[in-house]
Amino acid sequence: METWKKGKQLNNGQYIIESMSLRGGRGIAYKAMDTTRGKVVSVKTTPKVWQNPEIEKKIVQQGINIARCNHPSLVKVYPEVFQENDLVYMVMEYIEGDDLASFIDRHGKLSEKDALKLIAQIASAVNLLHQKRVLHQRLKPQNIILDRLSRDPIIVDYGLAIKLFAFENDKQKNAMTDSFSPPELGEEKAKIGAYTDIYSLAAILYVLLTGQLPTPSQFRQYKDLIPPQQLSPNLGDRTNQAILAGMSLDPQQRPKYIRDWLNLLPLEQLKENNPPSEQNLNSPSTANISLSPEQDFIIDDEQVIPLQGDNSPSPLNPLTANTPKIESFEFDSVVIQAKKKLFGLVGGIDKQIISKQNKFFVEYLGEGINLEMIFIPAGTFLMGSSNNDPEKEKDETPQYRVNIFPFYMSKYPITQAQWTIVSNFPKVNRHLKPNPSSFKGDNLPVERVSWHDAREFCLRLKGHTQRNYRLPTEAEWEYACRGGSHSLFSFGDMINPQVANYDSRVNTKKGEDKYDRKTTPVDSFSPNGFGLYDCHGNVWEWCEDHYTPSYINKAKDGSAFYSKLMNSPRVVRGGSWSLTGNYCRSAKRSSYAADSTYNFIGFRVACVLDG
Known part of the structure; x- marks a missing residue:
């Protein structure tokens, strides 16, 4: 792949190349001017080596998903993945500063x-990638920049976490001789x-503490790894x-x-809040290398661990362990309608893609499993069905206007992986089976759980997070479902196997039926207008309400x-x-005894944040 010269323009002139970046990482990176944003960015390139359009679509989408990982120690990736002349490139924020390797070389x-x-x-940043179910696989000091202003560490390369760069032929070329x-x-x-x-991570810490490279793993059968304490005698036993x-x-x-x-590291040392001495401030090995207060925490698998000794919120930073980080995200919802031909005949499906934005927060449950809550x-x-609705049923009337207060709802029906984690939280009222579902799969919705089980799940989640988790009310559910x-x-006035999992054998042409007679992964279809998945089909979802045969008393x-x-x-x-499909309508209602456990009933959770 030829290298680009200064002045080369990409994406119709939006990016103008300034120079090649010498920083380590996958693919080739360039420093460029983003004329649209009016700022310097990093443009990363790799040859396009795949041919399958479906693989290409998934790879590009994963790059966009990684771009939504928002962490102060992860370089910001702009949600732009382009292809030009058999090259694929991504655009990232350009961080001014020294990489850790250069810093240690100069200052020790x-x-x-x-x-x-x-x-x-x-x-903490790598843990967030793990929560997104991706591994970095290429962490090293050369890929971590100390920001010139804040002096905070920022990972500027995503390694193989973004599959965009995982198909290069030299993928493993240097793996065995790399000290990290x-x-x-x-x-x-x-x-x-x-x-x-x-x-x-341990190898990077080795270098930070000793100023020496550890023995590459390939050579350790011939030469033992020198314990870091031997190179730095004052190093504590726990860190060693x-x-x-x-x-x-x-x-x-x-x-x-x-x-x-x-948990093996003596992080309690960081709780000490001693004022820095003048000598420390001027020492090149410690100058300004500290975490700013608003970033001084680790997102752990189970909780937020403050690193400050004083847990009281700062006037400039109201972040507490019980206040989730609210982030924005972009997504595409769909609207479908029958494609009409001459004489009113139906000839296929028209699908319209609509770009949306919303807010969410992430609940870290533990062991790499998280719960995304959508605003x-x-x-x-208007709740229910109107009198002129041909699909309406009696218990969906009379239609009436409902006011909904803001809340958060789980992005998906609760999955089996989420259920297993929470079922191991402390019991509140009743025992929960860790694996109750008929259809097995971490990303499948949990089923064969009763209403009482779902309530217990909410109570355990509430106790673990100290947030107000509960089942959604019926009105909240319909409002959220409609999006x-x-x-x-x-997604419109018709349903199709491309947009939901239901018994599609009725009114589906032979050969087009995709009915599998089982649940499907919760992210199999497009989200609705709020960013919620699987509101139609897959599993029925428990609501808080008792059933009543009409809306008169609601x-x-x-x-x-x-x-x-x-x-x-x-x-x-x-x-x-x-x-x-008729049972999947936004207004459709049904009911079961609270102790019912069927392989077609699951649930999702709601949460109201304090303040």
Whole structure:
């Protein structure tokens, strides 16, 4: 692949190349001027080596998903992935500063406290990638920049986390001679995991504390790894042992998750709040290398661990362990309608893609599993079906106007992976089976859970997070399901196997039926107008309300309806894989006894944030 000269223009002149970047990483990177944003950016390129359009689409989409990982120690990736002349390129923020390798070369090793501060924030960023179910696999000091202004560490290369750069022929070329690569990266068909990145993090900490490169894993059968404490005698025992554990040649002997490795380190040292001395401020090995207060925390698998000794919120930073980080995201929803031919005949489906934006926060449950909560804005809507709706049923009337207050709802029906994690949280009222579902799969919706089980799940989640988790009310569910639409479904007035999982054997042409008679992964179809998935089909979803056969006595503020008869059935919404499309309408209602457990009933959760 030829290199680009200064002045070369890309994407119709939006990017003008200034120079090639000498920073390490996958592919070739260039410093460029973004004429649209009016700022310098980094443009990363790789040859296009795949031919399958479906693979290409998935790779590009993954690059965009990674771009939405928002962390102060991850370089910002703009959601732009382009192809020109058989090259694919991504656009990232350009960070001014020195990489860690250059800094150590010039100034020497760091103190234990300063090194722990740096590695804690770097590990926090890598942990967020793990929460997104991707591994970096190429962590090294050359890919970590100390920002020129803040002096915070920023990972400027995503390694193989973005599959865009994972298909290069020299993928494994330097893995075995790299001091930061674990042995499994040089093996054919090797099994990798979070422990793969832990090896690299431990090796980076080794360099920060000793100023020396560790022995590459390939050569350690001939030359033992020198313990870091031997090179830095003042190093504490816990840090020394944590590095050796993280750099074990046997992946099974390393900590399994970043949380486990961080627990080995003496991070309590960072709670000390001693004022820096003038000598420390002027010392080149410690100058300004500290985490700014608003970034001084680690997102752990199970909780937020403050690194400050004083846990009281700063006037400039109201962040607390019980305040989630609200982020924005972009997504595409769809609207479908029948394609009309001459004489009114139907000839296929027209699909319109609509770009949307919304807000969300992430609940970190542990062991790489998280729960994404989507913002549902306040609004007013007509609940139920109108009198002239041909699909309406009696219990969907009379249609009435409901006011909804803002809340958050889980992006997907609760998955089996999420259920398993939360089922191990402390019991509140009742026992939960860790694997109750008939159809097995981490990313499939949990089913065969009763209304009582779903309530217990919410209570355990509430106790773990100290946030107000509960089942959505029926009115909240329908409002969220509609996603701002007024049609029978959030995607229009018709349903098709391309947009939902339901029994599509009725009114589907032979050969077009995709009915699998089972649940499907929760991210199989497009989201609605709020960014929620699977509101139609897959599994019925429990709501808080008792069932009532009409809307005459329903509250207009969106609150739940409770019957005087406590054994009254509970409402379910959304239809399921086992029923026809009519049952998947936004207004459709049904009910089951609260202790029912079927392989077509699941649930999702709602949350109201304090303040």
